[in-house]
Amino acid sequence: MTVIEAREAGGPEVLVPAMRPAPKPAPDEVLIAVEAAGINRPDVLQRQGLYPPPKGASDLLGLEVAGPVIMVGEAVTRFKPGDFVCALVNGGGYAEFAVAPETTTLKAPDGLTAVQAAALPETIFTVWHNVFERGGLEEGDWLLVHGGASGIGTTAIQLATALGAKVIVTVGDDTKAKACEALGAVRAINYREEDFVDVVRKVTEKHGADVILDMVGGDYIERNLRAAALEGHIVQIAFLKGSKVEIDLMRLMMRRLTLTGSTLRAQGAKAKARMAEAIEKTVWPLIAAGDFKPVIDSTFPLSDAADAHKRIDDPGHVGKIVLEVTG
Template sequence: MLPETITVIEARGHGGPEVLVPATRPVPVPGPGEVLIEVKAAGINRPDVLQRLGVYPPPKGASDLLGLEVAGHVVARGPGATRYKEGDEVCALTNGGGYAEFCVAPESATLPVPGGLSLVEAAALPETVFTVWHNVFERAALKPGEWLLVHGGASGIGTTAIQLGHLLGAKVIATAGTAEKVRACEELGAVRAINYRAEDFVEVMKQVTAGHGADVILDMVGGDYIERDLRAAALDGRIVQIAFLEGSKVELDLMRLMMRRLTLTGSTLRAQSAEAKARMARAIEENVWPLIAEGKFKPVIDSTFPLTNAAAAHARIDDPDHIGKIVLVID
């Protein structure tokens, strides 16, 4: 028997973590092709922070609640949802609404919890794995033996990209801002991690690769990193922009892009079609889930917080010292 009302986290205006407060709402109802998940854990991601700040509104028709990834048990199915049955443990990429005791998700973007993982660990997978898979392996077409440069290596995206790049045959270099984060990146499989506060990543990239440069660069920083990425890239290199922590408006001399045949691209995940996300989900289940089942890849969890203390969890993600993912937990 499902409850009539549930606890959710609402953003009462835009601003700092303090705008996130518990509230009560009716249980959501799954629509066609959707499943209703009793949430046991929900991952926190940078797009949640941007939505909290008021600069990344949800797409039309999506929940106004924060939360783009959850893990828990299927408790109901909408028309046409046939893969999972009630009680199945799943993790899902949602269109919003994850900061709640129950959440609806497209069945096509819902995956079984990989063997050997807890629900807390599973909740840290969808948003980051979908983002990394699509941008690094689909858009940038990273190949075994190539050099991958990951900015923000100690973030949830960064720790995922380092592990997957390494496991799928690339040579990974990462940037990070402290000695502790540098060690963490190298323990995850980076050939070399660069403390960007003390070293120039362009020069180190050239030294480590014997002048070759990065075949693929995953950049969430933006700002002056974009011009430096052009200098760090290899001939025919691909630069993928997924965020702009230091700003998106820059002045560039694109002659280097033309002369070195570089590709500068980027994407957001949330606004992509259900069909695109379903395609990504199939590829991830085929290529990434076996690595988890074999114990080769595991999400890095920085910390967990109760759902009702979402404000503290957001204070933690705002803290630049965190390493890996922050997860909300529901008992």
């Protein structure tokens, strides 16, 4: 099969096509003929040599795929060859074939293309776990999302809005602001022109954000403490501006805040299975009802993975970038 390998740690140019044997499913896995594979920020970190795959996982990039099942392991009961699925994988997505655990494989929602289905797993698992499980977002709450135009951001806007929360986002330009507000954000803040702390306090009438989803870090960490509501939850999922900062934790104590965070890939099979069950029960009906639809920025052929990574490195993208696989 054709795969995309990273020759070494570095920029997008290190990603090159290569040939490898197709994988075989373990007893609890399915083999998927990949029609599309989503690109995510952890892929970029792995390409740069900053996020090694967990023990036993493929060294190939790619954490989410969509396509038909072509073979199942002997212990698999939920799927059969021919089922069209999307799946969260620990690696190996940038290839013509990929194996996925049965527990993190889901039937693709009706009406979605392979590209749209491939844009779901990594992003939705991340948003579901961090916003709703760790952050505890509830109906009527205020959610602040940094990086509102990213794949994570556009997903969080739609899911939180569909489940009755109110969303504020930060973005880098007015075009992204309009895109986020069109998806349901109450207010999109251009961080180059406004202080998000001041705007959040004003929009929420001094209540603050009940949950903050932050992929920026750096000086945002201290500012999040000031933007959070009493008993609020701040959830870190990345640190684009750095993870080593000096902050005054007195505000956290006085306002009874919770500062937490997680990575998805390192979590165990049972935790991911629990997330998958909740997502299938709660999110899939929202997709069927038309209340959520993945936002696709652009698609690239598998062989052009380097160009796709140039696009995700471009701060101008809105939504998900997806590889289309043929073969």
